[in-house]
Amino acid sequence: MQHKVIDSQDVVIRFAGDSGDGMQLTGSLFANMSAVFGNGLSTFPDYPAEIRAPKGTVSGVSGFQVHIGSHKVSTPGDYCDLLVAMNPAALKANAKWLGRTAMILVNGDAFDEAGLAKAGFSGDPFEELGVEDRTIIVAPINKLTQDSLADSGLDPQSILKCRNMFTLGMACYIYSRPLDYIYSYIEGKFAKKHPEMVSPNKKVVTDGFNYAAAIQAIPNTYKVEPAQLEKGRYRNITGNQAVAWGLIAAASKAGVPLFCGSYPITPATSILEELAIHKNLGVKTMQTEDEIAGICTAIGASFAGSLGVTTTSGPGLSLKSEALGLAVMTELPLVVVDVQRGGPCTGLPTKTEQSDLSEALYGRNGESPLVVMAASSPADCFDKAFLAAKIALEHMTPVLLLSEGFLGNGSEPWRIPEMADYPAICPPLAQPQEGPFHPFERNADTLVRSWAVPGREGLEHRVGGLEKNHFGVLSNDPDNHALMVRERAEKVARVAADLPPLTVDGPQEGDLLVVGWGGTAGHIHTAVETLRAEGLSVSYAHFSFINPLPPGTDAALSRFRRILVCELNSGQLAAWLRSSLPGHEYIQYNKVQGQTFLSVELADAIRRAL
Amino acid sequence: MKTYTLKDFKSDQQVRWCPGCGDYAVLAALQRALPKVCQEQGIGKEQVVVVSGIGCSSRLPYYMNTYGFHSIHGRATAIATGLKVANPSLSVWQATGDGDALAIGGNHFIHAIRRNIDLNIMLFNNRIYGMTKGQYSPTSRLGTVTKTSPYGTVEEPFNPGSLVLGSKGTFFARSLDVDVLLCEEIMLEASRHKGTSVMEFLTNCVIFNNGTHSDISAPQTRADRTIVLRDGQKMLFGSDRRKGLALDGWRLKVVTIGEDGVTEDDILTHHAHEDNLGLQMMLADMRWPEFPVALGVIRDVPAPTYEESVRVQCEEVAARSRVHTVDELLGSGAVWEVK
Numbered sequence: 001m002q003h004k005v006i007d008s009q010d011v012v013i014r015f016a017g018d019s020g021d022g023m024q025l026t027g028s029l030f031a032n033m034s035a036v037f038g039n040g041l042s043t044f045p046d047y048p049a050e051i052r053a054p055k056g057t058v059s060g061v062s063g064f065q066v067h068i069g070s071h072k073v074s075t076p077g078d079y080c081d082l083l084v085a086m087n088p089a090a091l092k093a094n095a096k097w098l099g100r101t102a103m104i105l106v107n108g109d110a111f112d113e114a115g116l117a118k119a120g121f122s123g124d125p126f127e128e129l130g131v132e133d134r135t136i137i138v139a140p141i142n143k144l145t146q147d148s149l150a151d152s153g154l155d156p157q158s159i160l161k162c163r164n165m166f167t168l169g170m171a172c173y174i175y176s177r178p179l180d181y182i183y184s185y186i187e188g189k190f191a192k193k194h195p196e197m198v199s200p201n202k203k204v205v206t207d208g209f210n211y212a213a214a215i216q217a218i219p220n221t222y223k224v225e226p227a228q229l230e231k232g233r234y235r236n237i238t239g240n241q242a243v244a245w246g247l248i249a250a251a252s253k254a255g256v257p258l259f260c261g262s263y264p265i266t267p268a269t270s271i272l273e274e275l276a277i278h279k280n281l282g283v284k285t286m287q288t289e290d291e292i293a294g295i296c297t298a299i300g301a302s303f304a305g306s307l308g309v310t311t312t313s314g315p316g317l318s319l320k321s322e323a324l325g326l327a328v329m330t331e332l333p334l335v336v337v338d339v340q341r342g343g344p345c346t347g348l349p350t351k352t353e354q355s356d357l358s359e360a361l362y363g364r365n366g367e368s369p370l371v372v373m374a375a376s377s378p379a380d381c382f383d384k385a386f387l388a389a390k391i392a393l394e395h396m397t398p399v400l401l402l403s404e405g406f407l408g409n410g411s412e413p414w415r416i417p418e419m420a421d422y423p424a425i426c427p428p429l430a431q432p433q434e435g436p437f438h439p440f441e442r443n444a445d446t447l448v449r450s451w452a453v454p455g456r457e458g459l460e461h462r463v464g465g466l467e468k469n470h471f472g473v474l475s476n477d478p479d480n481h482a483l484m485v486r487e488r489a490e491k492v493a494r495v496a497a498d499l500p501p502l503t504v505d506g507p508q509e510g511d512l513l514v515v516g517w518g519g520t521a522g523h524i525h526t527a528v529e530t531l532r533a534e535g536l537s538v539s540y541a542h543f544s545f546i547n548p549l550p551p552g553t554d555a556a557l558s559r560f561r562r563i564l565v566c567e568l569n570s571g572q573l574a575a576w577l578r579s580s581l582p583g584h585e586y587i588q589y590n591k592v593q594g595q596t597f598l599s600v601e602l603a604d605a606i607r608r609a610l
Numbered sequence: 611m612k613t614y615t616l617k618d619f620k621s622d623q624q625v626r627w628c629p630g631c632g633d634y635a636v637l638a639a640l641q642r643a644l645p646k647v648c649q650e651q652g653i654g655k656e657q658v659v660v661v662s663g664i665g666c667s668s669r670l671p672y673y674m675n676t677y678g679f680h681s682i683h684g685r686a687t688a689i690a691t692g693l694k695v696a697n698p699s700l701s702v703w704q705a706t707g708d709g710d711a712l713a714i715g716g717n718h719f720i721h722a723i724r725r726n727i728d729l730n731i732m733l734f735n736n737r738i739y740g741m742t743k744g745q746y747s748p749t750s751r752l753g754t755v756t757k758t759s760p761y762g763t764v765e766e767p768f769n770p771g772s773l774v775l776g777s778k779g780t781f782f783a784r785s786l787d788v789d790v791l792l793c794e795e796i797m798l799e800a801s802r803h804k805g806t807s808v809m810e811f812l813t814n815c816v817i818f819n820n821g822t823h824s825d826i827s828a829p830q831t832r833a834d835r836t837i838v839l840r841d842g843q844k845m846l847f848g849s850d851r852r853k854g855l856a857l858d859g860w861r862l863k864v865v866t867i868g869e870d871g872v873t874e875d876d877i878l879t880h881h882a883h884e885d886n887l888g889l890q891m892m893l894a895d896m897r898w899p900e901f902p903v904a905l906g907v908i909r910d911v912p913a914p915t916y917e918e919s920v921r922v923q924c925e926e927v928a929a930r931s932r933v934h935t936v937d938e939l940l941g942s943g944a945v946w947e948v949k
Contacts, residue, residue, distance in 0.1 A: 036946045229948045233941065249936045259696050261688075279924045280931030281939065284695060289721040293688040296681070296718075300661070300692025303679055304700065308692065326682050415948075416940045454677040454693075454700055457656045462621075462671050464680025465664075473623070474672065 004220045009070050011175060011224050012077030015167075016063040016094045017086030017107075019052050022164035026084075027064025028411075030171060033181040034066070035236040035413050038226025040073035041066070042378075042522065044410045044596070049266070049349045056110075056118035061093040068175075070225040074377070074522035076410060078598040081222075082174065084167055086110060086141075088119035095129040103135040103218075105170060107163065109142035137217045141166055148207040152200040162204045169208020176223045179209060230415055237414040239378035239407035240267075243311070243337055244274035246385025248281055251307045253386075254393050254425035259306040260285045261297030263316060266349040267405040268339035271311040291319035295336065299323060302332040303463070305453035307389055311337040313405075314356045315346060318363070324398055325364045328488065330463040331440070331449050333392040333427065337385070337401045339408040342594040351594030352406035354518055354568040360400045361547055361576060367485050369492040371399040372547040374518035378407050379414035384544065386422060393427040395495050396448050402546075404519040404568075406596050427451055432458050439463060439472040440484075447491035493548050501552035506532075506539035509559035512609055516566045517543040517573050520597055524566055527602035536610060543573065549580060557584045564589060564609045566602060612654055614645035619655065621675040632787030632813030633667050633734060639793035640674070640703070640732070647801045653701060660703045661690040663710040666741050667734035667813070670705035684715025687722045690729050698917040701801065704731045708749040709739050712768050716748075723777040725916040726805040730797070733770055733808060736815040737822045744818035756818075771894030774808045775887050775909060781807035782894060783907040786827045787814060792838065792905060799907050805915050812903075826903050835898045839906040841882040844874060847902050854878070855893075855901075862892050864901060882910040 015027040024045055031043045046063040053060030067077035079099035085091035087110035098104070104126075116125060126132040145163040152159065165182075172179055182205050190197040212218055237245075251258035262272040264287065276285040284301075288294045295310040302308030312320065317338045327334045340356045342348025360372045371391055375384040381403060388401040430437060430452035437459040440449050452459035461472050467484060469475040504513065506528070516524045521542050528540045541556060543549070557563055557577075565574040566589040574588045589605040591597055619641040627633045648655055658676040662668035663686035671678030681689045690704045711719045711733050722729060738756065739745040745758040749770065753762040774782045781803040783796035793811060800807035812823040826835040837847035837855070845855040848866075854877035856865045865872045884890070893904045933939050 032944060036944065038946070038948060226948075231948055233945050233947055235940075235943065235945045245936075245939065248939065252936045257696065259692065261692055278933075278939065279927040280933055281936070282924055282928070284920055284924065286692070286695060288688065289717050292685060293691070293718055293721070296685045296688035297692030297695070299681075300679070300689035300694075301696035302692075303659075303689070304693045304696035306696040308696075322682055323685065326685075330679075416945065419936050419940075452677075454659045455656055455697065457654055460656060460675060460677050462674075462678035462680060464671070464678075465682050466680065 005176065006220050006222050008222045008224050010067065010073070010077070011069070011082070011222060012065065012067045012080045012099070013082045013084070013171065014063055014065045014080040014094055014097055015084045016061055016090035018055055018090070019048060019050065019060050019062045020055070021062070021086045022161070023062050023086065024064050026164045026168050027066055029168060029182060029185060031066045031411065032236055033177055034068040035234070036181055037177065038229070039224055040069035040071050040227040040229070040413070041236065042073045042076045042410065042412045043067070044076035044406060047350055056087055056089055056115055058089045058093050058119060061090045063090070063094060068224050069227060071227050072229065073412070074525050075596070075599060078600050082171070084171065086167070088115050088121055088125050091125055092119045092121070092129065095131055098131055098134060103137065103174070104131065105137045105139065105167070107141040107167070108138040109140045111138070135219065139170065139211070144207070144211055145204055148204045149200050152203070153196070154200055162201060165201055165205045166208035169205040170212040173209045173212035174218060174221050176221055179205060229413070232415045234413045234415055236411050237379055237382070238270070238409060238411040239375065239381040239403055240270040240339065240409070241274050242379055242381035242414070243385045243401070243403060244271050246382040247275070247307070247309055247335065247389055248278055248283060249382070249419060249422065250386045250389030250425060252281070253419070253422060254307065254389070254427055256393070256427065257306045258283045258309065259298060259301035260309040260311065261288050261294040261301070262286070262311045263288055263291045263294045265291070265313045265316045267341055267408045268311045268313045268337065270408070271337060271339070291316040292323060295320040295323040298334055299327055299330070299332060302334055303330070303454070307333060307335070307393060309335045309337070311339070313339050313341050314343045314359070317356060317359060321364050324370065325366065325368050326465050327398040328364070328368045328370055329465050331396045331488070333396055333451070334398040335385070335388045335392050335401060336398060337403060339403045339405060341405045348594040350405065352404045352519070352568065352596060353592065353594055354404060354520070355572065355592065356402065357546065357569065357572040357576070360402060367489065369489045369547065371395070371397055371492055371495055372402065373399065373545045374402040374543070375407055376518060376521035376542060376544060378410045378412045381407060382414070390423070390425045391495055391498065393425055394448070395446065395491065396428065396451060397492060397495070402518055407519045429453070430456070430459050432456065437461050438470055440468060440470045442470070442487065442491070446494055447487055496548040496551050499545050499548070499550045502541055502543070502550045502556050504539050504541045504556050507537055508539070510537065510539055511561045512539065512564055513557065513560035514538060514540045514564050514566065514606055515543065517546060520566060520568060523597040523599050523602055526599040527606060530599065530603045531606060536607070538606060538610070546573065546576065554581050557581060561585065562587055562609070564606065566597070566605070568592065568597065611652060614648055614655055616641045616645065619644050619675055621673050623672045625673050626669065627666060628817050630814070630816035631666070632736065632811070632815070633670070635787040635790050636732060636734060636793055636811050636813065637670055637673055639790050639797060643794045643797035643801070646798060647701060651701065651801070657699065658701045658703065659693060660705065661686050661693065662705040663715060664741070665707040665710045667705050667707045668710060684710055684713070685718060686710065687715055687718035687729070687731070691718070691722055691727050694727050694729060695917045695920060698728070698921060702729050704729055706731060706733055708733070708735045708737060708747045708770070712748040712770065712773065720773065720777045723774055723779045723806045723808070726780055726913050727917060728804050728915045729806050730800045731806065731808045733810045734813045735770060735810050736813045736819055737767070738815050738819035740815045740818050769895060770808070770810045771908065772891065775891050775894055778887070779808060779909065780805040780911050780913045781907070782810070782909045783807070784810045784812065784905050786812050786823065786836070786905065788827050789905070796907060799910065803910055805913055826898050835902055836905050837902040839880045839882070839893065839904055839908055841880055841907065841910070843880055844877045845880055846877060862896070862901065882907045885911050
């Protein structure tokens, strides 16, 4: 058989194994290596809620999908070209993600009778799954790893743990990746603390590479050239890291300290972890006793003159709702980041969804408006976190930034910006004045009150959850309450003046406008591009700002006969648009499976609606 | 440096507690204490912030001409925590009640104490929910008949002192509302203490729990039923100061000088600065009629505060970090160039 090296524009690889098999590390190493190589890249870890579910069972399978391309890549890909399955359960759990011409690489040593039984197979697993027509490579990876490291001096358990590196070596061969990056990673990780681990790890990954080259089972190898990306310095970044950095950047721009009070919750925890690292930049973080203390410490810090931030996921947002109302009432700057997961209640902690939108918009007692916005890709989390903080600080309002598990854990290359290119942030700090300070007097244009920080002489005042008048005096007066309710809503509505208008990608008028929000941007964009390549004319608009809606939304929608709202819930943006901008015909495409859209299913849905 | 008087701390808001409410006395004591606190600490009154939750006592910030935050039920401790950690130079005072601090806000209360945030927490304990018109609280005595316990409560109350000491609190003091001077005295001690200072004020709710503390607070019997503890002084009480506290094995007992051969040498001396909790816990737990109720500063021990440790950690990390700007942060780690 003639070995061929095939040039590919796109390759999707899914690494899957037991929770303890090291597949998240293997996947991220492959991804980072590809990023440095210059490929377009998008990743998505798909892991179970259990830290170590029973070994070898389907519920314990942890996966990491990497999409690399010779162009800018905007999703982790629908179906994979290579599935690495470290055991039968991993094969079973992921067979549905196999592309039609996919290659399957399995660890043959795990496909023994016991392993097959644990995954619920009774006969040939490939036949049972109906995937026997794919290219299947069965490699005795345990045995090969043991042989490779027989003289390493490591104990048998440590040797076996290195099998993910052997597998990574094989994947590197299949996709023509030089091993330099992996070598330098191994040195960086082990050289100081565990120098004895450096050469065994290098050896096992090299042996994996050479083994794949030596066997005849791999018909073709693939090459994905670097993408033509905009010039500049790049790094790989996850959504949660980008949120943390965006908040740090905004606080620095505004010249106020950053304070984050937060409680660990999947999939938002790594924002708190990331912020906690950066004490060098004056960031103060508190891991509080509960979700409520997270937001309340942040509100206290905002009152003290900091940018108060709290980070959470759906169940935590529910717990914070009363305190969110306090931030609305006291008109203090606050950023709440909700990295959404499947709900309701504990729901699907490690799976992605967009089902907290209604809670974000409405989930408080009384009339309690706040700014709701959403990030659309891992790297976009930086800009949106920066903007959320800018709006909160300049408009004296809580801002709820919706992210998604898919964005928070996913990563993509990011062109590193210069902070000089970002806009100034100017909080409305109260100035010393003659006579008493009236905390709820408003700027005539923006209706924003000014921010008087303890320590400033002559500006002593009281805020609180009870209704007050402009002077800050408690008031049960019916007309005053009506006025304050109206002004709080109008203040948030006027944030729209600072927002970029809604843009429509494609023809500016027509029969159908495809609409999405948040983290579905990449999938919808890919689907739209696919349809355009087929010669169809498709218009698409994506919402990053939901309350208030961006300027020009009504006009843009009115140029289309029907609006197809695509979202990962049962129709929450559609409901918001119907009530906010009636008079348009909205149709829906929804998915609530704890999974992202597939670009192919979106393309089908749009095709049907056209 | 400005000097202040009581008047400087009075806001223009009309005080709207019921006539005869014990909260007036604590407010008055705070307005008397704060000019001295500012003087001692060399701060202006703009450095003083009063935070509260929900309940009658939590209206207090509106009556103070300082920065103030009247927050939501139970959460004042968390809000005050964020405020103090964000700006450790502020003098933070918290008004809270037995329901606010010990029921809905119990979690924040014990965690602030555990972290030793430098807050001055004034816990108004009237053993009743007053603002919602008379339901039992976590400090209501067993059997208390209220609207939600028409046949008497069947649950044991918290003793705030044991809760504070059980959380290894660094400062606990107690006063009766009717003793404004003692209220002021413990406020001054609390302000000097670096860490969470919990002051329990036994206040009377004239409408829904009138006389709840009168067994010990009535003028004619107060001296015999309470004991004011001061560091380094003998634990003596009674109208003639002949009664005192002594140890009987592992327990405290009340003795009288001159009876059964007891001399002043047998009377214990109070050590508020002693780190060992044992005796302080027994003092905080004393209940009349077996014992006099302990007033004054029961515990006051030094310990690092959370916010100072955070501040120091920020400085230390900054000193050894190579990243000092956001641009440096964004360019740190694995970065590659596209040309």
